[in-house]
Amino acid sequence: MIWYRRNAAVTTIVDSATTSASVAGTVAGNVAGTVASSVLQPLVFDPLRRLQGGGGDEIDDRERLWVAVDGMGGDHAPGPILEGCLQALDRLPLRIKFIGESDKVIASANSLGIEEQMQSAITAGQLELVPSGPSIGMHDEATAVRRKRTASINIAMDLVKKGEALAIYSAGNSGAVMASAIFRLGRLKGIDRPAIGALFPTKDPGQPVLVLDVGANMDCKPAYLHQFALLGNIYSRDVLQVNRPRIGLLNIGEEECKGNELSLRSYKILSDEKRFHFAGNCEGRDVLSGEFDVVVCDGFTGNVLLKFLESVGSVLLGVLRAELPRGRRGKVGSAFLRSNLKRIKKRLDHAEHGGALLLGVNGICVIGHGSSKALSVVSALRLAHSAASHGVMDDLAELQSHKPISA
Secondary structure, three states, X not given: OOEEOOHHHHHHHHHHHOXXXXXXXXXXXXXEOOOOOOOOOHHHHOOOHHHOOOOOOOOOHHHOEEEEEEOOOOOOOOHHHHHHHHHHHHHOOEEEEEEEOHHHHHHHHHHHOOHHHHHHHHHOOOEEEEEOOOOOOOOXXXXXXXXXXXXXXXXXXXHHHXXXXXXXXXXXXXXXXXXXXXXHHOEOOOOOOOEEEEEEOOOOOOOOEEEEOOOOOOOOOHHHHHHHHHHHHHHHHHOOOOOOOEEEEEOOOOOOOOOOHHHHHHHHHHHHOOOOEEEEEEOHHHOOOOOOOEEEOOHHXXXXXXXXXXXXXXXXHHHHHHHOOOHHHHHHHHHHHHHHHHHHHHHHOHHHOOEEEEEOEOOEEEEEOOOOOHHHHHHXXXXXXXXXXXXXXXXXXXXXXXXXXXO
């Protein structure tokens, strides 16, 4: 889940940055908890379907793409982050630049018993350890990215900016990740505010819905929602392989006349846009219906929706446990249902997703759960690879050729 503090500061800093020639923008505010806890089974919608079983054909080293990993980001870093990276190298066509404080990385590898595996990956040219300075803690201010210039998140962003990596993954302080991305990578021209996009399940397990924003921008203008729709359309088309994404505006009713001022003004802008297919208003009950591929909303509403969906998953599992018959009859019934329950648990486990995309910055950035461990890291790196391997940034760059709508 995402908990943003002092969002007024976020708005003020980003707005002021638009008038500066030397600063692309910034995002302020501490973030506690985890990012984009989804009730989604990512292996279903992942274009790399051969990886769904955890195995597959041997990976051709020529297909491996470089990804920068913030090794010091997260509640349990760097050990579980490194462990997840090593597992990802066996399952995904990746090469990883692991940025972290060298002594802590080596000590963690020793304590987990993965030093030999780490050295083998380095020797094979699949893993590169990049030293960094003091890291940014989970409770540090987002503006710490300006003071701690050699922090792992800043070095990772610089690697993407210089083209030495195609994507970045971090499970660290989300506010700091956003600030570093805006400072180091910059925003796409025509995009006023980057948005966090989370994938939610639908009735069709193979076709998720992308919801944005889910927490980066508490207060939005109609132009921001229009920009979110443009970003979501490209991502859904290029990465999720939806031929003609259906864009929906989250609202309290299907009718054009329903909603608050933001909804009414946004509806007019979205319906006039010719670059995507606007399918109309999306009521809360329709988000998971499969009738929409992208749903746009302000970050406040999206964050509430995100947290509510996570609670539904845990409540559902609790209800299933409570309703199963007890005693000998219950044990027999549970044995027959065991495989089904395992699949349900897998679909509801947030670790199976691992992260959310930060859309609107000039680079591929995946923000992971603060509590991420190995499985979450593998899932998030799969998401990063999917975006990097489908040329999504080339199509996002085309947005710069269009005149942006004034905020």
